[in-house]
Amino acid sequence: MPVPATKRRILVVDDNLDAAVSLSRLIALLGHDVEVARDGNSALFIARSVRPDFVLLDIGLPGSDGFQVAEALRREPGLASLKIIAVTGRGEEEDRERSQAAGIDYYLLKPVDAPFLESLLGKAIPSD
Numbered sequence: 001m002p003v004p005a006t007k008r009r010i011l012v013v014d015d016n017l018d019a020a021v022s023l024s025r026l027i028a029l030l031g032h033d034v035e036v037a038r039d040g041n042s043a044l045f046i047a048r049s050v051r052p053d054f055v056l057l058d059i060g061l062p063g064s065d066g067f068q069v070a071e072a073l074r075r076e077p078g079l080a081s082l083k084i085i086a087v088t089g090r091g092e093e094e095d096r097e098r099s100q101a102a103g104i105d106y107y108l109l110k111p112v113d114a115p116f117l118e119s120l121l122g123k124a125i126p127s128d
Contacts, residue, residue, distance in 0.1 A: 008032045008121050011052040013043040013069065014087070015061050023056060023087065023112065030118055040064030044072055047079060054121060057104070059088040059095060067102040074103040085120060087112055 010027050012034060014020040020036050027034040035050055037043035040061055047055065055073065059066035070084050085106040086099050099107050106120060 006122070008053040009050055010034045010121070011037060011043065011046055011050065011055045013037045013040070013055060013061065013066070014058040015039060016058070019058070019110070026112075026114055026117070027056075027121075030114075030121065032121060040066075040069040040072070043069050044076070047073055047082070048076065051078065052082065054083045054085060056085050056087045059086055059090050059099070067098050067104075070099070070102040070104050083120075083123070085117075 010032050012020055012024045012027065014023065014036075015038050017038070020038065024034045024036050035046050035052070037046050040063055043055070043057070057066045057069060061069065064072070066086060066088065073079055073082060073084060083106070084104045085108060086104045087108050087110060088095070089110045091109050096107050108117070
């Protein structure tokens with residue numbers, strides 16, 4: 001795969017190990033740096049230290065769900081330009097509406113279309 005014009009820092013958050021590994025491998029193949037968290041608390045800890053450009057966030061997490069994690073990320077100082085992409089199997093309209101209210105920028109259904117994801121990761125990110 002070609003090297004992206006801009007290498008991004010990506011955080012994948014998914015409690016399903018196979019899904020997390022698959023998505024993180026795809027992102028690495030696209031030429032980006034990737035970290036993985038398996039729950040909301042780990043996601044917040046990693047986001048504070050790594051300062052990712054994007055978070056690919058499963059909605060159906062144990063404990064704090066993806067909506068709660070997104071809301072917490074939006075309250076974090078220094079993460080104003082972070083783009084949050086829901087990557088979920090939940091396609092109900094209510095979930096899409098809740099994602100917008102929680103500050104999620106994009107809502108993708110599993111399985112993710114790799115070329116579309118690559119185009120999203122290539123979008124410009126404003127500075128904080």
